[in-house]
Amino acid sequence: MDNGNEFKVLKLKGSLISKGYTEIIHIADENEDFYLNSFLTSPDHKKDAEDFVLDYISMHNLSDSITLIDGIGK
Template identity: 45%
Template sequence: MEKTITMKVRKDPAPKEQRSLLKLKGSLISKGYTQIIHIEDLDEVFHLNTFEIPEQMGDEVRQYIAAFIASQELSQTITITN
C-alpha cells in the first residue's frame, strides 16, 4: 500500500535555499523513496510537493526529511504537512 507525503515549500526561496531544495528532492529520488514529485500551487506564497512511498517507509522518509530540513536550516522554507 502507498502513503502520500506532502511538503509545503516556499515559492521564492533564496538561492542557497533553492539549491538545498533541489538537493533534497534529488536525494529523495536517488535513495529510491520515490520516482516523481508532483508540484502544485497552494497559494501566492507556497507550493505543495507530494509524492508516494511504500507505507512501511513512512517513518524513515519523514525522519530523513526532518533531519535534512534541520541540517540545511530550511524550517522557514519547507515543512512536512502530513
C-alpha cells in the same frame, strides 16, 4: 526563498528519489510564493522518508521554507 535555499530544496527532492523513497515529486503552484511538493512512498519506507526529510530540514536550516505535512491526498 533565496537561491541557496532553492538549491537545497532541489537537492532534497533529488535525494528522496535517489534514495528510493519515491519515483516522482508532484508540484502544485498555490501562488508565486507558495508551492506544495508531495510524494508517495510505501508504508515500509514512510518512517525512514519522514525522518530523512526532518533531518534534512534541520541540518540545512530550512524550517522557515519547508513544512512536512502528513496525509495529503488521503
